[in-house]
Every structure is written in C-alpha cells, then in structure tokens.
Amino acid sequence: MSITRTAWVVLVVSVFSGWLHWVEASPFTPTDDAQVLERLPFRPSDPAARQLREWRAEWMSSPDRFDLAARLARGYIEQGRRNADPRYNGYAEATLTRWWKSPNPPTALLVLRATLSQSRHDFNGALADLTQVLKRDPDDPQAWVTQALILQVQGEYQKSKESCFRLQRLSTTLVTAACLAGAGSLSGQAEKSFDLLKKMVDQYSPPILGGVRGGNAEEQLWARTLLAEIAARRGMPAAAEDQFRQAFLLKIHDPYLLGAYADFLLDQGRAKEVLPLLADEMRADGLLLRLTLAEQTVHADSFSQHRDALRDRFAASRLRGDRVHQREESRFTLWLLHQPQEALKLAEENWKVQREPWDARVLLEAAQAANNHAAAKTVLDWMAKTKIEDVTLTKLKTELEK
Amino acid sequence: MTAFWSLFITFLFLLCFARSGFAHKPSDSYLNITVEDQKIEGQIDIALRDLEVAIGLDTNQDGAITWGELRSRHAAISAYVLSRLEIKEEIRPVRLSALSSYFVPLWAKEGKEVVFPIRIIDQQVDNHTDGAYTVIHFEIDCCTDPVSAVTISYHLFFDLDPQHRGISRVTYRGQTQTALFGPDNFSQRLALGVHTPLQTFISFAGEGIFHIFSGFDHILFLLSLLLPAVLRRQDGQWLVVSSFRPAFWNITKIVTAFTLAHSMTLTLAAIGLIRLPSRWVESSIAVSILIVAMNNIYPVVTARLWGFAFAFGLIHGFGFASVLSDLGLPPGARGLALVGFNLGVEAGQLVIVSLFLPLSFFLRHRFVYRQFVRVAGSIAVILLATIWLVERMFEIKLI
Numbered sequence: 001m002s003i004t005r006t007a008w009v010v011l012v013v014s015v016f017s018g019w020l021h022w023v024e025a026s027p028f029t030p031t032d033d034a035q036v037l038e039r040l041p042f043r044p045s046d047p048a049a050r051q052l053r054e055w056r057a058e059w060m061s062s063p064d065r066f067d068l069a070a071r072l073a074r075g076y077i078e079q080g081r082r083n084a085d086p087r088y089n090g091y092a093e094a095t096l097t098r099w100w101k102s103p104n105p106p107t108a109l110l111v112l113r114a115t116l117s118q119s120r121h122d123f124n125g126a127l128a129d130l131t132q133v134l135k136r137d138p139d140d141p142q143a144w145v146t147q148a149l150i151l152q153v154q155g156e157y158q159k160s161k162e163s164c165f166r167l168q169r170l171s172t173t174l175v176t177a178a179c180l181a182g183a184g185s186l187s188g189q190a191e192k193s194f195d196l197l198k199k200m201v202d203q204y205s206p207p208i209l210g211g212v213r214g215g216n217a218e219e220q221l222w223a224r225t226l227l228a229e230i231a232a233r234r235g236m237p238a239a240a241e242d243q244f245r246q247a248f249l250l251k252i253h254d255p256y257l258l259g260a261y262a263d264f265l266l267d268q269g270r271a272k273e274v275l276p277l278l279a280d281e282m283r284a285d286g287l288l289l290r291l292t293l294a295e296q297t298v299h300a301d302s303f304s305q306h307r308d309a310l311r312d313r314f315a316a317s318r319l320r321g322d323r324v325h326q327r328e329e330s331r332f333t334l335w336l337l338h339q340p341q342e343a344l345k346l347a348e349e350n351w352k353v354q355r356e357p358w359d360a361r362v363l364l365e366a367a368q369a370a371n372n373h374a375a376a377k378t379v380l381d382w383m384a385k386t387k388i389e390d391v392t393l394t395k396l397k398t399e400l401e402k
Numbered sequence: 403m404t405a406f407w408s409l410f411i412t413f414l415f416l417l418c419f420a421r422s423g424f425a426h427k428p429s430d431s432y433l434n435i436t437v438e439d440q441k442i443e444g445q446i447d448i449a450l451r452d453l454e455v456a457i458g459l460d461t462n463q464d465g466a467i468t469w470g471e472l473r474s475r476h477a478a479i480s481a482y483v484l485s486r487l488e489i490k491e492e493i494r495p496v497r498l499s500a501l502s503s504y505f506v507p508l509w510a511k512e513g514k515e516v517v518f519p520i521r522i523i524d525q526q527v528d529n530h531t532d533g534a535y536t537v538i539h540f541e542i543d544c545c546t547d548p549v550s551a552v553t554i555s556y557h558l559f560f561d562l563d564p565q566h567r568g569i570s571r572v573t574y575r576g577q578t579q580t581a582l583f584g585p586d587n588f589s590q591r592l593a594l595g596v597h598t599p600l601q602t603f604i605s606f607a608g609e610g611i612f613h614i615f616s617g618f619d620h621i622l623f624l625l626s627l628l629l630p631a632v633l634r635r636q637d638g639q640w641l642v643v644s645s646f647r648p649a650f651w652n653i654t655k656i657v658t659a660f661t662l663a664h665s666m667t668l669t670l671a672a673i674g675l676i677r678l679p680s681r682w683v684e685s686s687i688a689v690s691i692l693i694v695a696m697n698n699i700y701p702v703v704t705a706r707l708w709g710f711a712f713a714f715g716l717i718h719g720f721g722f723a724s725v726l727s728d729l730g731l732p733p734g735a736r737g738l739a740l741v742g743f744n745l746g747v748e749a750g751q752l753v754i755v756s757l758f759l760p761l762s763f764f765l766r767h768r769f770v771y772r773q774f775v776r777v778a779g780s781i782a783v784i785l786l787a788t789i790w791l792v793e794r795m796f797e798i799k800l801i
Binding site for chain 1: 451
C-alpha cells in the first residue's frame with residue numbers, strides 16, 4: 001500500500017474509533033495532566049462566587065443564626081436561577097436543614113421552603129407553606145406574589161388575581177400590574193391586561209438609549225417577557241417581537257426569556273434564528289430542546305447528537321424519580337421521537353400538575369397526533385371555562401373538533 | 403433600604419420561578435455493583451462538581467479542573483467515598499433444604515451479615531449529561547458461601563445537598579435490581595434471588611401461562627383454527643359433526659400439532675441455533691391469523707387442519723422465544739426454565755381449549771354458531787389481524 005493510502009486508512013480508522021469512543025462514552029483514563037475535564041460554573045474570583053463564599057463562611061462560623069443561613073440560601077437560589085442550575089437548590093436546602101423539619105419554623109424558612117418546593121413542581125406543598133406564612137404575616141409581598149404565580153400555573157386564575165390584588169399596597173405598581181396581567185391575559189382579558197401593563201412598564205425604559213431609567217430591571221424583565229407572551233398568544237407577532245427586543249435590551253441573562261423567544265421564533269417559522277440564540281445554552285434542558293427542534297427543521301448536522309443527549313437527560317431524570325420535566329419530555333417525544341402515544345401519556349401526567357397554556361398545547365398536539373380526540377376533551381373544556389385567548393390553542397381546538 | 407430589599411427579594415422569587423422545568427439535572431451519583439460468589443466488583447461515578455463542593459478539586463482556583471489536579475486529589479476522593487459508602491453482604495446459612503427454602507420467603511430468612519473492606523482499584527473519568535465524573539473502580543473480596551443479600555449504606559453529599567441521589571444497580575447472576583439512595587433512605591437491603599430449581603421452573607411456567615393469556619394473538623390463532631373443528635365440510639356445505647368423538651379427535655390433532663411445532667422452534671431459538679428478525683416473526687404471526695380466519699369464510703383447506711396448525715406453529719414458536727429472551731434465561735438453569743416456560747404455554751392453551759370445546763360443541767347446531775360466530779367472528783379476526791400486520795410490518799401503532 002502506498003503512503004497516501006496508508007495515511008487515509010489511519011485517518012479513517014482514528015476518526016471512526018474517535019467517533020466510536022464518543023458514542024460509547026465509556027470511562028477513559030486521560031493521558032495529559034493539563035487536559036481540562038470540567039469547567040466550574042464560575043471562577044472563584046467571580047464576584048457572585050466570592051459573595052457566596054463570604055456568606056457561607058459567616059454562616060459556618062455561627063451556624064445557629066437563621067438570618068445568615070437564610071441569606072446564603074437566597075443567594076444560592078438566585079444563582080441557581082441565573083444559571084438554570086438546580087444543584088443550587090440542593091445547596092440552599094442543605095443550608096436550611098437545621099430548621100427544615102422543625103414544627104414551628106421561622107416565617108422566612110416557610111417562604112424559602114415554598115420556593116424550593118415550587119422548583120420541584122410540588123405546588124401543593126408550596127401553597128401549604130405559603131398559606132401558613134400569610135396567616136402569620138398577611139403583609140408579606142413575597143408570599144402573596146409567589147402564591148399568585150403558583151395559582152396561575154395551576155390554572156386557578158380567579159384565586160391568583162385575588163392574591164395579586166393584595167400586592168397593591170405592599171409592592172410596586174409594576175409588580176401588581178404584571179401579576180394581574182398574567183392571570184388576566186389567560187382568563188378572557190388579554191387585550192386589557194396587555195394595554196395596562198404596557199402603559200405601566202413604558203414609563204420606565206427609554207427605548208432610544210437602551211439603558212434602564214429608574215425602576216428595577218428584573219421587574220421590567222418580567223413585565224416585558226409577559227407582554228411578549230401575551231402578544232404572541234393574541235396572534236400579534238410584531239408586538240411580540242417588539243416586547244422581546246425590549247426585554248433583551250435589559251441585558252439580563254434569563255433562561256426563561258430565551259426559551260420564550262425561541263418558542264416564538266419556532267412558531268413564526270424562523271427556526272434558523274434559534275441556532276445562534278441558543279448555541280451556548282445547552283446546559284439547560286429546556287433550551288437544548290428548543291435548539292434541537294430548530295435543528296430538526298433546518299437539518300443541522302448536530303441534530304442527532306443533541307437529540308440523543310436530550311434522550312439521555314430525560315432518562316437520567318427518570319432514574320432519579322424526578323417528574324418535573326414532563327412538559328418538555330412530551331414535546332420531545334412527540335416532535336423529536338415521533339411517538340404520539342407516549343407523548344400523550346406524558347402530557348396527561350403533566351396536566352395533572354400544571355395548567356399553563358403550553359401544558360394545554362402539548363396535550364392537544366399529542367392528542368391530535370395520536371388521533372385520540374377523547375383525550376383532548378378535558379383541556380378543551382378547561383379552555384371554554386377559563387376563556388383563554390391563545391391563537392395556537394384555538395387553532396388546535398378547531399382542528400380537533402372537526 | 404428595607405423597601406428596596408423587599409422588592410428585590412420579591413423579584414428573586416418571581417423569577418426564580420423558572421416557570422417550567424429548565425435544566426433540572428440535580429446532583430446524582432451512579433453506583434453499579436456486580437455480585438459474584440467470591441467477590442464483588444463495583445464502579446461508582448461521581449460528578450467532579452459535587453466533589454469540588456465537598457472536598458475541593460480545583461487546586462489552583464482557576465475555575466477549571468484538569469486531569470493533573472484530579473489525580474492529585476484521588477487519595478482524598480477515595481477517603482471521602484470510603485467513609486460514606488458501606489456494603490454489607492448477607493451470607494445464606496449452608497444448611498437450608500430446598501423444600502424449606504421454597505416455603506419460607508427469601509426475605510424472611512436470617513443470614514449472617516459481614517462487612518468486607520472495599521478495595522479501590524483505580525479511578526478513570528467519564529462524561530455524563532451534566533459534566534465530567536470520576537469513575538472509581540473497586541472490589542470487595544468476599545466469602546466462600548453464597549451471598550443472599552447485600553445492604554448498601556450510602557451517605558455521599560447529603561449534608562451538602564439533600565437533593566443528591568445515589569442511583570444504584572446491583573447485578574447477581576444476570577439479574578439486575580435498582581435502588582435509589584436519598585437522605586430519607588440511605589440504607590437499603592437488596593435480596594439477591596437465589597432460586598432453587600423448583601422456584602425457577604415454577605416462575606417460568608407462570609410466565610408461559612401469563613404470556614398465552616396476555617398474548618392475544620396466539621389465542622386468536624388457536625380459536626380461529628378451532629372454530630370449524632365441530633363442523634364438517636361436505637359437498638360445499640358446512641355440516642355439524644354428529645357426535646363428540648370426531649370433534650374431540652380433530653381438536654386434539656390440531657392442538658398437538660401446534661404444540662409440537664412451537665415447542666421445536668421455541669427450543670431452537672431459545673438455545674440460539676436459529677435467530678429470526680422479530681419484525682418478520684411478528685408480521686408472520688399476524689399473517690397466519692389472517693389466513694386461518696379467511697379459511698373459515700372461504701374454506702380452501704378443509705381437511706387436515708392440523709397441517710396448518712403445525713406449519714404456523716413453527717412461526718409462533720419464534721414469537722414465544724422472543725418473550726423468553728426478554729425474560730432472560732438464568733445461566734445454569736436454562737433447560738429447566740425452557741421446559742417450564744413451554745409447559746406453561748401448553749397449560750394455558752389447554753385451559754382455553756377446554757373452555758372452548760364444550761361450548762362450541764353444544765352450540766354447533768345453532769345457526770348462530772355456524773354462520774354468525776364463524777363468519778362474523780372470522781371477519782372481526784381478519785380486521786384485527788390486518789391491523790396487526792400493518793402495525794408490525796411498518797412498526798407503527800394504530801390502536
């Protein structure tokens with residue numbers, strides 16, 4: 001064999017075995033001491049990391065001080081939200097172990113416990129804690145707003161609005177407006193909710209300079225994202241695009257915003273734009289899902305690799321007995337694995353726990369694909385009862401009722 | 403200031419809402435152990451991120467963990483794991499007769515518990531969905547007596563992260579069990595199936611019976627074949643047989659032929675001499691049902707139906723074999739399991755036939771039976787078999 005042929009053979013074999021190794025993903029022994037195996041979420045010199053370390057050191061020197069523990073726990077939860085990384089919820093819970101199971105815990109613990117419960121989608125557990133909090137302290141804005149949001153996720157819009165009303169004298173007008181707009185937009189008052197909230201948040205940000213004038217940037221982020229979602233649900237893509245743009249101008253890295261915008265782009269047939277948007281966001285399962293959906297549409301090379309990665313992640317979740325991912329898993333099973341029956345089962349399980357527009361949507365889409373119109377009935381009845389305004393849901397309803 | 407903080411914190415809670423699951427990959431470790439009679443081999447995969455929080459791995463504090471840094475911390479990692487993982491073996495007392503072991507439930511038996519030290523062999527690296535893990539290979543030099551149960555106590559990371567879980571698989575003689583360790587169940591006893599031959603035989607016979615009753619297609623084939631057994635074809639007409647004996651004899655021939663045929667192919671496939679692709683087998687089973695049902699309406703083969711039964715029985719045997727392979731033949735008791743399964747299938751068939759035979763014999767005079775049951779029933783079977791055929795050929799689900 002000539003040298004070039006040998007070289008080709010060697011190249012092909014090594015590429016193939018390299019691919020095989022990657023595919024096999026079996027344990028290996030690295031050969032180079034300088035090879036980087038893992039990049040930590042942030043460098044220890046990062047200000048957020050430093051802050052958490054300080055708080056942790058203070059707490060560890062007086063571990064009985066609940067206020068220090070609570071401050072650290074809040075810091076962990078915030079970090080977890082920013083990175084979409086649930087390990088931080090575990091660290092937060094560890095910080096609060098001393099008070100976690102006590103019969104009469106501090107009010108702040110109940111609020112933190114409720115927050116962690118809702119992260120795990122234990123909504124009833126969270127509501128139980130919040131009810132207790134509000135019994136003790138009816139003027140706690142965090143408790144009211146968390147309760148309002150959980151009730152909204154459960155589809156209890158009237159009760160959610162009642163909780164939002166309590167925020168009027170306890171929090172800012174923007175927070176109250178956003179709270180009400182969320183529930184209102186899903187119970188037949190989409191236009192009014194949109195207009196009111198938009199008026200409220202437009203007071204704050206000047207679009208020209210791209211900066212943030214007054215007010216809390218996080219609150220504005222929430223309001224803008226919500227406005228974008230309402231506009232998308234009302235079938236007003238230009239308005240939605242505008243609100244998303246304003247949300248991104250706030251320059252806060254928010255996985256929820258990225259996911260909502262990706263869903264909007266996918267629905268608008270702009271899958272190509274999703275790829276650069278989520279290219280660096282693969283650690284978050286929900287964002288990897290949207291990226292993979294876009295890759296399927298545009299036939300990107302990395303599609304099958306990402307689809308397999310998602311399959312592994314859902315399997316890992318199931319191994320641990322976590323059921324928080326059912327909405328995403330249903331979407332994955334329907335659109336990427338093409339298994340409508342299995343997707344429908346997951347969507348039905350998911351519907352037992354949460355009832356946001358997307359949960360209704362995954363169920364209706366799965367029911368449609370599985371040709372099981374009876375399964376869609378609960379959702380259709382719910383849609384009629386709540387008077388939800390959502391163009392995608394309405395379209396599915398029409399198709400299913402044919 | 404307090405107003406600002408309360409607003410800020412309000413905000414944190416709103417947004418930490420993450421209104422639906424994003425990246426819910428909390429902390430897990432994976433523990434796999436294989437129990438053999440003389441030793442236990444194991445592997446535990448632990449996330450580098452978790453070890454960083456627990457004992458620190460990033461020695462130069464640059465936000466990245468290199469192989470060199472990890473290697474330098476191997477001893478500390480071993481110490482951390484060994485202090486938080488314990489595997490106890492329970493040894494079954496040797497003097498226990500086969501009969502008593504059958505009647506006394508396995509979990510009730512008292513064995514002797516021994517803790518043998520864990521010996522760490524080496525550490526490698528593996529990449530899971532959420533990052534790099536260290537892979538610790540270990541061994542436990544065990545005992546001379548057979549192991550009846552292991553008790554695993556797992557305490558890693560719970561003090562730092564109560565949401566951490568240890569996901570464990572224990573394999574013994576080809577059978578695998580899983581266990582999930584959390585702060586509320588950090589110690590679990592796993593009984594290892596030590597089946598006596600009798601237990602193996604009975605459990606596989608049960609599987610055989612269960613498969614006949616749950617495998618609707620085999621029953622349907624048999625019943626379709628047996629439908630005209632109490633009738634006779636003469637001069638282009640369906641007539642009833644006059645006495646019980648011909649009917650009984652007919653049915654016996656058919657069932658025996660079917661049984662012989664599927665036993666042969668089941669055995670050949672189960673011991674691995676013949677392997678057929680399952681899609682082909684399943685589709686052929688559907689075709690067999692189709693043909694038999696059609697034959698009930700437009701009789702092509704009227705005599706010697708046992709020929710049909712034999713020919714198609716060969717194919718059904720392959721279908722049974724795939725079920726058996728899913729169950730997994732226990733090494734060292736394969737023959738016993740095979741015979742047990744086969745007899746179970748036979749027993750199940752026998753039950754169905756003995757229910758069907760008197761019923762069809764008594765009804766054979768009725769018009770209902772001759773026309774309605776035979777024709778309408780066969781049409782329904784044809785429809786069902788067609789759906790199955792399409793489903794199995796194209797691997798889709800229609801119903």
